[in-house]
Amino acid sequence: MKIAFILFNGVTFLDFVGFYDVIYRLNQFDQTKGTTWDICGVTEEVTDELGMKVKINVIKPDLSGYDLVFIPGGIGTRKLKDDADFIDWIKTAGPVKYKVSVCTGSLLWGAAGFLKDRKATTHPNVYDLLEPYCLEVIPSRIVKDGSVITAGGVATSIDLGLFIIRLFAGAEAVHVVKKQLDYPYTAVGIVEV
Template structure:
């Protein structure tokens, strides 16, 4: 039995579905398999108010030594606009990212990765409305819903976080488990269809950077 540890890094004005969609997907690991998935909410403050008013209670403060299997970095207005909490999140990413097998960024969570220096020499994606802004920062954006480069998984806007999470599930516990989750949440795409949405950066691609 494998223990999968998934941490969600949240902050004020985070987009609700960027968090809840992936949280539901990873939580379903516990329902469809003997593998155990431990879910944690990391935040600068005890209670976080999201973009549309949903309040989320953290389970852990920002401890760079925690680590785990996957760190989910959601987006939203709070990922782009300056704030004390946002600065704390970026500082956390700078030191904590090495403690995770994968970093999964949803939507404009890529802007937090950028400020933490994690997008250097990396191909990525983000919400379509903000791709040009990320290009201006010198990053390579490709037209795929999900992009996997090294240990970074980035995806486009909001709902694509579900696709990226199902892809991550296929990596850590297998495509058969991801397919069971697809069926359990009645998702309209099969795992094979989701895999077709993913662009994995190969060694040849890396040499072109």
């Protein structure tokens, strides 16, 4: 499996890192050994809401070559949802099987038209911003509508990562990863349409 992580100026890095720290562990399991990823963006470096900088590995790739594309949230999504060039890039993910987001990353999937006939979620404080883009906003922690998976606010990124581990590597793999993370919590509010 090949994954694209989308980063941008104004990202909330916990949205990204919470998910990434779980997902990179897919290579431990026979079912998902050989998983690769790229950290993608439109510039060589991005800065989060607090000033932390991260280097981008791949600049503006054609996203159709990935199996899963993940978009985190952050205040930067508010401008990017109206940025035609950025959204055109996100639209190249059309053929990608799994479109995944946490927090306001769903606004970018929505602006690209991928939530039009789907149920989705986002950070609880901005359900109103997601409403114009999707069939229905579900006030829940994780919503899986077909192969589009959206998740709620920032800390949900860890639960979302574990959800993806379960999807691809199974329940035993989730148990292993939770022990590695010293993560004793069980996600509630998972809706599968």
